[in-house]
Amino acid sequence: QQQVKQSPQSLIVQKGGISIINCAYENTAFDYFPWYQQFPGKGPALLIAIRPDVSEKKEGRFTISFNKSAKQFSLHIMDSQPGDSATYFCAASLTGTASKLTFGTGTRLQVTL
């Protein structure tokens, strides 16, 4: 089964710090790599996504870094805030095949004061 491996399982970061979550994938055909954010009691929501033609994408405090040769991508949250405390899922798929969106196992982020 195609897998997306995500680490760490949980992460505690102080307010203002940088949160880093890593993912690795196996299928080199994947061409769409989204990150979803899930707050307790809510469903996951798209946070940011990247395609392999770029090595980095930034949206506000959130940055995806992508390393095609290593088949790895990561989410960086700069100046982490308590409101960022949530579970983050990386995922991968082929464009236009949302049904094949394969999720990582999630990282529970806690940002402390």
Place this chain on the structure above:
Amino acid sequence: DSGVTQTPKHLITATGQRVTLRCSPRSGDLSVYWYQQSLDQGLQFLIQYYNGEERAKGNILERFSAQQFPDLHSELNLSSLELGDSALYFCASSSWTDSTGELFFGEGSRLTVL
């Protein structure tokens, strides 16, 4: 608010029973997906429907079935329930023509099997 509505939010039942989870997709979305979320396995894709037709199948047990109705709402039927079926079940919808592949998730139905 994603625009995807799931009912019920919570459901407690006994082993061997059958339950039905309901999902109303975002207005205009033709695709509906069902995912199972458990603590140790993350989000597992179960099944996808597009405009009433089954489009893709994932790790869905034979005891589970789903359908999408002409008004595009979908139901996930879980039968002969086992303790291990306890999980959060999410419905998501998307626009088939959306190349970004963004899925819009509901808030989930939490199933507890005792």
